[in-house]
Amino acid sequence: MIALGLEQNMAGPRIRNEADPVALEEAALVDQARGGDLAAFSELVRRYERRVYRTARHIVQNDEDAEDVLQEAMLKAFEHLDSFQGNSKFYTWLVRIAVNESLMKLRKRKSDRSVSLDESIETDEEPIVREIAVWDDNPEQRYSQTELREILDKAIDSLKPIFRTVFILRDVEELSTEETAEILGLSIAAVKSRLLRARLQLRERLTRTFKRKGDQILGYV
Amino acid sequence: MVTCKDFLRELGEYLDETTDPATRSALEKHITECPNCWVVFDTCKKTIQVYKGMDPQPLPDPVHERLMKALERKAVTLGVKEDCSEAKA
Structure with a gap:
């Protein structure tokens, strides 16, 4: 199952550093995107698409599935942005979605028996x-x-x-x-x-x- | 006294510099006396460094374009009216 509430489970103080201009700018982009600003979300996509794709590519091990994962992860993040409340880094939240999508892809390949992370x-x-x-x-x-x-x-x-x-x-x-x-x-x-x-x-x-x-x-x- | 097995067991924490000072000191002493463990430590450290040094490859243009189009379609279904421009880039 996709779990979008990662940050709600993570103990500790808020990670967002209010003195960090990059973090502040990112927080502003997330706020704008949450308010329906697609251009703001597109900027977040531009920042992280390469890393999300790389992570997915390493897990699923082919370009086609990695692209599917990238799309699914970004679309889910956009749709469920309300569940991201800024207690963790945006990228951590995003990559969790991408990892879940990647693992689901692997599990769908019935021939691959070496997939379980629970092993x-x-x-x-x-x-x-x-x-x-x-x-x-x-x-x-x-x-x-x-x-x-x-x-x-x-x-x-x-x-x-x-x-x-x-x-x-x-x-x-x-x-x-x-x-x-x-x-x-x-x-x-x-x-x-x-x-x-x-x-x-x-x-x-x-x-x-x-x-x-x-x-x-x-x-x- | 730290053995090679002890060293390997602690290697992850040692590489991450999360061992307590006493353990760290004992592990450091061991690798000054054991060439094999020094090589394993050194090459493990270099393995991590070489991966950290690799930037992700640029996304192929068609992949980026398909992603942005999918996002625009999603925005329509969610009732988002703003344009998906990349003017902020």
Whole structure:
């Protein structure tokens, strides 16, 4: 189910910083959009459409479904703007809608059995590390932006949904652990555990590409 | 004494700098003495940095245009009368 009332469940003080001109401007845009100003909402769309699309694309893993998610999320946000009361960041509220839409897309693919975020993970299971090698200094500079993007996207796409979704929200979209837990309906411990696993798995995959030439892979003691 | 297993278990909190000072100090001591754990920490940190450094790609124009058209249609069904102009951009 789509849950639009995220901010009502989030404890803590109001996040909106009244001294921050960007936050003030955004709050004004949200207020105008809530009053039926479509141009104001269009400006909010322009600000966040790339990030929403990227998040959706990483979860659903194809362009067509990512576009559907983007549209559905923006239309739902516009229609239900009244339920956003400014207790959380607008983007956090928006991305929650997009993540829910993305997960619903995945669940509709009956052939994909690895979708459930509720899949239990033993949080005390030891993380796995196999590849240990020093990276080049700034290895990303060896590649064009397009090549680097392909390398990074391929690595994320290789993760199971339960890991890549947490990684995207925490380390790509830079949401807090608490926000990520709220959005995904997970415990804080589950977010931390899955994030560590995602980071370690990505590190392993990227090590194969970015390791310093001539260095041997060390064995872990 | 921190073992490699202990270090890996705490690595997430260490990367996020959310460990308490005593644990942090013990983990720091461990990576000065254990090259493998230092490499894992360093490459994990670089993994996070390289992803954070990537800006989202521009949305393909047709995708943006279809989105704005869908929004205009939605506005009509919701009875919103204002134009969907992007003059504020």
